[in-house]
Amino acid sequence: MRQEIKIALRYLLSSKLQTGLLIGGVGIGVLVFSFMTALINGLTQFQIEQTVGSIAHVTVEPREREPRIIKADPSVQLLAAVLRDNTQREQIRPWQMALDTITADPSVRVAVPVISGNGLVTRGQAVQPVTITGVKPEQLSEVAAIAPAIVNGSATLDLDGVIIGARLAKKLSVSDGQTLVIRSDRGRERSVKVRGVFSIGIETLDERVVYMNFKSSKALLDLDNGISRIDVKLTDLNAAPALAEKFGAATGLKSTSWTEKNKRLFDAIQGQGSTGSLIKFFAIVTIVIGVSSALLLTTVRRKPEIGIMRSMGVSKTFITRVFILQGAAVGLLGALAGSAAAYAFCSLVYQVARRPDGTQLVPVDPAQGAYLFGILLATAASALAAILPARAAAHIDPVEAISQ
Amino acid sequence: MSNDSRQPLLSVANLTKTYVQGDVASPVLKGISFDVYPGEFVAMLGPSGSGKSTLLSILGTLLRPTSGHFFMLGHDLTVADEDELTQFRNRNIGFVFQYHHLLPDFTALENVMFPAVAAGLMQEEEAEHRAAKLLTRVGLGNRLDYKATKLSGGQKQRVAVARALMNKPALILADEPTGNLDRVSAHQVMELLGEINAESQTTFLISTHDAEIARRCQRRITVIDGRIASTEAASIGSEGMVTA
Ligand SMILES: Nc1ncnc2c1ncn2[C@@H]1O[C@H](COP(=O)(O)OP(=O)(O)O)[C@@H](O)[C@H]1O
């Protein structure tokens, strides 16, 4: 193999311009590849964090009550009556066992019991309908990304405290420390203090949601032994659909993945993933075409030499290797250069392209360029691209080549 | 001649070659038979187009004949497969062509070493040693590390001769080896081939249409229109190249 490597390198070095252009071409291909990867991954993560960051990956809830079918006597013509049972509230009861089952799964980062119900908030003459969400104070950040969105007060949930959205606060003209009266749809009432005001930027959340202490909300919503749902966060987002199914089967409860609840977002993410894949695919195709055509030119230019090598008893395999090695070398060097350039470019975009408030203008994530994969892929693609020229070179007829 | 009592190195029996292009078949070799004995220095004469290059290509196993056989070192090379021929060529046949065809990116030394190291016949160090000796022998001992492209036409051809000798072939086939050279260089190269033949008993078969060069050879085979028109021994001398 040594001699093959030597010749391959000499060939590459002898036409520095062609080799340089070729390496540059592969480099640009890999740059596009890794930049697109970093962009798509960054974008996906950004979107998921925006949405999924404040929602559960899997939500476990009570089953919607099945309409109860009253079977008539089999001998009689079927006369089925369908009734819906509204006498009981939808709740998970008992819930500790279901929670433990879910928490025990190694893919689960955290599983949080949540109380949820409807109510009205009043302050003076102002009345606003709200959704009450009750969580344990230390688990608030698992249920929603509230802490970073606090604009007034803090994200604490003591027994008397609530955290409300900025729009609601404005409508009720309240701020941190002031008192509200909250009344649930179970007819219970309690006066609470505003501990924090958040602004997430999503209208309904900022206007409708009231976060409350788990214990206080249970009493307010009249759920002594039950909870409304379990919010589950996973270590791997992509495992959500599979785990949702698993939890559903294990607990007998209704278990839904975020991908189902946010189908539009999920489809959009998949769509941009496919677009990215297409662009990456064409970047690789460009590399293959470039390497292949450049090496074909080399075989034409080197035809007499290759002919003489064959006449000296050099095997076809030897000639084939010389060309595959050229492809691989060009691919590797180009890929290394392209990856370095991609990393530098992504880092630059990451640092420089920011809005005045510091958020990213282009959600590129330099850490997610899949550089190693890009390098391996481009090197392999270049080596494969060399197969055609290598075959052409190996099949050069020495007699014809020498008489040229 | 004493040669006749020995086994021929090369034995050609009724060889034909017909090139076929589309519907047109052009017979180029029309039944060639002759023997070459070890140590001989044979000139192949004939006008341009008579089929000399075609014959040398076939004997060099680069081209398959249409019919007939030829034997070298006891092997029928018309029936060997491609890999066998590649290896046979590497070990037993050296080529010198009209154009040197050196590897332009390599030095004189590397070019000469190449047939040995490419086939893994020798370690690099051993090959280097032998190549340097050969280059010194062809008068280029002070040009070992010159790039092939930096040498003159005559020097290149002498590197090509050294390269042909590298694997100690039994037979060297030279197709108009001086055809591209000026008078002086041509003379030097022919002298060199003759000397090597005399020193090492390497067998040479050299095509040329230069009667002057042919006169210096031990034996002349004349090919006309794809047939052997005559084979004659040189008038003076019986071993190797005619020294007059
Ligand atoms: N590959 C080929 N296809 C068809 N005809 C060829 C080919 N090579 C040589 N010829 C023809 O064969 C004849 C002999 O050519 P060649 O062997 O080169 O003769 P020489 O070397 O004696 O000049 C010429 O007429 C030439 O045109």
Ligand SMILES: [Mg+2]
């Ligand atoms: Mg010729």
